[in-house]
Amino acid sequence: MNKRLVALLGVLALLLSVAGCANRATGSLTPGASLAGIKDYYVVHQPKDTHGLDQMIKDQLVKMGYTAKIGEEHAPPYQADAVVTYVDKWQWDITMYLLELTVTIRNPTNNYPLATGNSFHTSMTRKSPQEMVDEVMTNIFAAK
Amino acid sequence: MDMLPLAYRGVGKFVAPLMLALLASCATPATFQGMVADRYDVARQHPVSVSVRTSGGSETSATGKTQISNNEFAKALTESISKSRVFSRVVPSGGDYLLQVVIVSLEQPTFGGTFTVKMEAGWTLKRSDGTVVWQEAIRSIHAVSVEEELVGVTRLxxxxxxxxxxxIKKGLAKISRLNL
Known part of the structure; x- marks a missing residue:
């Protein structure tokens, strides 16, 4: 009986601390915004990023035919057609994996968001950081 | 349960609470009532009408996380404007101004004790002729502890x-400081 009680309490504790789980991949444009005409991107390096996501995003942009550079965050204006920021969330399950990546493309003069993309994959359907970057960037540029 | 083999009798005692717990773990959407504040920091009440448009929100799936739908966010925004009186009234369309708010990102935890949610929304205020009067990205944050809300999905x-x-509070406070 004690084992069953412990198991039940374990399940309840899990349910009390879990927020939900699902996979998603989205990309959207801010109403009235357009990415047409943007050729040069400034990828803002996140100080806590130790996985080189900034480089992956930059490489993906170059692969898509744009010019891109990486730099530190500073007050606008940025010397580029658009600014790219990202938020990465990592989780541990046997090994660390990228749980969620959000990329936002912004107006270089006021940081106003022009488009955003998000990918969220839990452990069972985890993707490599490179695959997550590809997925998010593809969804952003496919957004209408 | 008496029809079950002896070894399985008593399973119901555990299955029933487990099923209830699983049902309780389904995500619920953000409600407009929860997004309306009691008080607002308003510097000036503008004697003009406004129409409201929201985008970037999404519906909540039972197996996912709490999301903010465009409809509920628009209702919260409308109610907040009425409560704060930043604009004299909110009209469905054809107002003196158009307020567009797009939800850009919602950073939510997956697991833990205190749940901290970060949100960014792009706010744009236009005159009826389409001229942009003000545009800004607004970030906000809110944390809820286990003591405040025990169940994870509700806490989120x-x-x-x-x-x-x-x-919404920050956005309306900034609008109230504009010279319209």
Whole structure:
């Protein structure tokens, strides 16, 4: 009986601390915004990023035919057609994996968001950081 | 349960609570009531009408996390404007101004004790002729502890509503300081 009680309490504790789980991949444009005409991107390096996501995003942009550079965050204006920021969330399950990546493309003069993309994959359907970057960037540029 | 083999009798005692717990773990959407604040920091009440448009929100799936739908966010924004009186009235369309708010990102935890939700929304205020009067990205944050809300999915909903509420408060406070 004690084992069953412990198991039940374990399940309840899990349910009390879990927020939900699902996979998603989205990309959207801010109403009235357009990415047409943007050729040069400034990828803002996140100080806590130790996985080189900034480089992956930059490489993906170059692969898509744009010019891109990486730099530190500073007050606008940025010397580029658009600014790219990202938020990465990592989780541990046997090994660390990228749980969620959000990329936002912004107006270089006021940081106003022009488009955003998000990918969220839990452990069972985890993707490599490179695959997550590809997925998010593809969804952003496919957004209408 | 008496029809079950002896070894399985008593399973119901555990299955029933487990099923109830699983049902309780389904995500619920953010409600507009939870996104409306009690008080607003308003510098000036503009004697003009406004129409409201929201985008970037999404519907909540039972197996996912709490999301903010465009409809609920628009209702919260409308109610907040009426309560704060930043604009004299909100009209469905054809107002003196058009307020467009797009939910850009919602950073939510997956696991843990205190749930902290961060939100960013792009706010744009236009005159009826389409001229942009003001545009700004507004970030907000709200945390809810286990003491405040025990069940994880409910804690996430309350934290998400709190982040949206803070975002609306900040946005309306900034608009109230504009010279329209």
């Amino acid at each position: 909903r309350v934290a998400t509503e709190g982040a949206a509420r803070e975002n």
